[in-house]
Amino acid sequence: MEANSVSLGRQRTVSNPLSSTELIDILNGESRDHFQNWSETMTLAVERFSRRRFGALVTALAVTFASASPFSAHAGSPDSGKLPTKIPEGTVLRIGDPETQRALELSGLIDQLPFKAEWANISGGPQTIEAFRADALDVGSVADIPPIHATWTGLKVKIIAAKFRKDPVAHPIYQLGIAPGVEVKTLADLRGKRIAFSPGQAQGALVLRVLQAAGLKKEDVNLIELPSKGDAYPVALASKQVDVAPIWGVLVKHYLHQYGADGATTIPHGLRDDPDHLYAPQAVLDDPAKAAALGEYVRYWALATRWVQEHPKEWIEGYYVATQGLNAKDGQYLVDADGQFDIPSDWNDVITRQQATIDLLASELNKPTIKAEDLFDRRFETIAANALNAS
Numbered sequence: 001m002e003a004n005s006v007s008l009g010r011q012r013t014v015s016n017p018l019s020s021t022e023l024i025d026i027l028n029g030e031s032r033d034h035f036q037n038w039s040e041t042m043t044l045a046v047e048r049f050s051r052r053r054f055g056a057l058v059t060a061l062a063v064t065f066a067s068a069s070p071f072s073a074h075a076g077s078p079d080s081g082k083l084p085t086k087i088p089e090g091t092v093l094r095i096g097d098p099e100t101q102r103a104l105e106l107s108g109l110i111d112q113l114p115f116k117a118e119w120a121n122i123s124g125g126p127q128t129i130e131a132f133r134a135d136a137l138d139v140g141s142v143a144d145i146p147p148i149h150a151t152w153t154g155l156k157v158k159i160i161a162a163k164f165r166k167d168p169v170a171h172p173i174y175q176l177g178i179a180p181g182v183e184v185k186t187l188a189d190l191r192g193k194r195i196a197f198s199p200g201q202a203q204g205a206l207v208l209r210v211l212q213a214a215g216l217k218k219e220d221v222n223l224i225e226l227p228s229k230g231d232a233y234p235v236a237l238a239s240k241q242v243d244v245a246p247i248w249g250v251l252v253k254h255y256l257h258q259y260g261a262d263g264a265t266t267i268p269h270g271l272r273d274d275p276d277h278l279y280a281p282q283a284v285l286d287d288p289a290k291a292a293a294l295g296e297y298v299r300y301w302a303l304a305t306r307w308v309q310e311h312p313k314e315w316i317e318g319y320y321v322a323t324q325g326l327n328a329k330d331g332q333y334l335v336d337a338d339g340q341f342d343i344p345s346d347w348n349d350v351i352t353r354q355q356a357t358i359d360l361l362a363s364e365l366n367k368p369t370i371k372a373e374d375l376f377d378r379r380f381e382t383i384a385a386n387a388l389n390a391s
Helices: 020-028 031-048 051-068 098-107 125-133 145-152 202-213 232-238 250-262 288-310 312-321 328-338 348-365 383-390
Strands: 092-096 116-119 139-142 157-165 174-178 194-197 222-225 244-248 265-267 276-281
Touching: 092 098, 092 125, 092 288, 098 116, 098 139, 098 288, 098 312, 125 139, 125 145, 139 145, 145 157, 145 202, 145 276, 145 348, 157 288, 157 383, 174 202, 174 232, 174 250, 194 202, 194 232, 202 244, 202 348, 232 244, 232 250, 244 250, 250 265, 250 328, 276 288, 288 312, 288 383, 312 328
Parallel strands: 092 116, 092 139, 194 222, 194 244
Antiparallel strands: 139 276, 157 276, 174 244, 174 265
């Protein structure tokens, strides 16, 4: 889900070019012997073999040398396909993931984290991106749009965990809120309507996808740019600043309760809107200590997710009631709306869906296209699912 407040809810191996310092280090180290032995072997080959046989030997030795070369990416480097696993003492992760923090606290898993966690009470795209730029956060919880938007603004980030909902169309995060007195019963009725639109958030992408599904273009509606923050969209609907807006979580229930008598309604959009990701700046992922700690955090993130699903009463009382100011009925409403979680061990389909979203946004917002594959750090791909299977 994409919001600035959680109060309502919810391999390939690629060698990087070596710097002069790295080259000196290599030549001063064990690789000097490797080069010397290789050179002596080549000299012996020249003396003992014909040119034809020597050529074959060179080819064979070249393959062997390439696989063992000190110039190839070493295990644990950002591009090697292997995630570092050693977490040095004193490693700190600055985490913007309030729901997981609370789940870890309630479950007791927080005491098992093998690194020091500094928690920030922020989540969602605008806040996490701002914190990343200020070097105040190492990892954040968002939907699928912030990593795209961050990339377009020049901030290098990668998705390191992906979670979804089983039967996502039956368990949507958002519904389309309809202002009192406005007649919208199907997606086709959106033509000509004023629709709240937040380009850098998941709600904005959902609006574009809804228009696409309805066979409508941006020109067929009036998009009102309005950031989704707290109850901004329900308020805009109630005051008739907009005709339609995507609203989520318990806001749906409260909107209908408060304004239903005045003619307020909601309709389902019929699309999946369930991506829930962890993402981190590339600079953080390039730090071996933090990368290793992030691998462990992803593991505990998955275990916390399962704990929430298996302990709904404790979650309602310990999170929604105790920290979010909701009553137990609202908490149960949100638990029922969430349904069952799905953490895939293979991101191929996830990346395909992300690419479709990127292509739509690039076309509609006049942005350059980017490769969805480049937004995912696949070193983390199986960690969450493996954690669930192993425990």
